[in-house]
Amino acid sequence: MNWGWFHKLGSPKWFYQISGRWLPLLGWVSAVLLALGLAWGLGFAPPDYQQGNSFRIIYIHVPAALLAQSCYLMLAVCGVVGLVWKMKLADVALQAAAPIGAWMTVIALLTGAIWGKPTWGAWWVWDARLTSMLILLFLYFGIIALGQAIANRDSAAKACAVLAIVGVINIPIIKYSVEWWNTLHQPATFSIVEKPAMPAEMWLPLLVMVLGFYCFFGTVLLLRMRLEVLKREARSSWAQAEVARLVKEGP
Structure with a gap:
């Protein structure tokens, strides 16, 4: 090859x-x-037969939530590439993607709150899915802060890479939280391997x-x-x- x-x-x-x-x-x-x-x-x-027109927020919420998680997976991959193969461009990608992922997480949380008010009767609950998404936002903030706080570029790259790799354990928790715990959040809207419910x-x-x-x-x-x-x-x-x-x- x-x-x-x-x-x-x-x-x-x-x-x-x-x-x-x-x-x-x-x-x-x-x-x-x-x-x-x-x-x-x-x-x-x-319109949805139960939620009416309020369901339309999924056209912003679902893509933002998916992208927020995918972006963090990319950070972890960049972290591995940077640590193992010493590619400086991996750190460039990591630092450039982190703020985008943070914004996508914010959008997912805000649209989820707007969706949750008429659906659940509350803007926020300490649901497993919501809490793990909030942790994802803090992980993004941590990577951004590390990248800006450490003056030496190589040291900052290593620190951000390690945090990205360690924090990736939160991604399967986000994905399977609705299956592992009794949560208010509904299961996946659609799946690649299953026929869509909609x-x-x-x-x-x-x-x-x-x-x-x-x-x-x-x-x-x-x-x-x-x-x-x-x-x-x-x-x-x-x-x-x-x-x-x-x-x-x-x-």
Whole structure:
């Protein structure tokens, strides 16, 4: 097996060049999917037979919650790559993704509270799913704080990687909390391996929104990583030439 592509990922210059080619397409795809999913889910999907129109918040809540968990899994993978293979670009990805994951967790918690008020009669309960999601937010905050508090970049990268790897144990707790404990939170809305409980006209726009959220995440992640790469490679000739080109072209 040719692992040349994997070793290329350790090159900031190669990453910057290849990511610049993918960004426009990824940005347009995310915009189209999000616009289509929102219009379809909020305007054309039928109301739920029990929750009425209040169920429509799932078109924001579910994608945000899924992305918040997936993003943390990515942080753990980046932590392993950074510790084992010493790839500095892994730390770039980790630091760039952590704030995005934190915001997705905040959105999931806020929309869950809005959903919970008419459904459960309370904005917040110390439910296993909600509590574990709150812990996920604190883990994100911890990684962001570590990355900013430790002056030495290598030491900060190691500390953030260790916290990301240790904290990943919370992800299966979030996923299986509704099965392990008696919780108010409902089970998964849909599963890849099981037939959706909702009719197609309700879960298809949700699938579009999930794909749109992930494409949006990829777009923002690449933008943040490219900026961080330019900062870290500021002394290299290619980075200086790129900054000069960007300044010359203007906004």
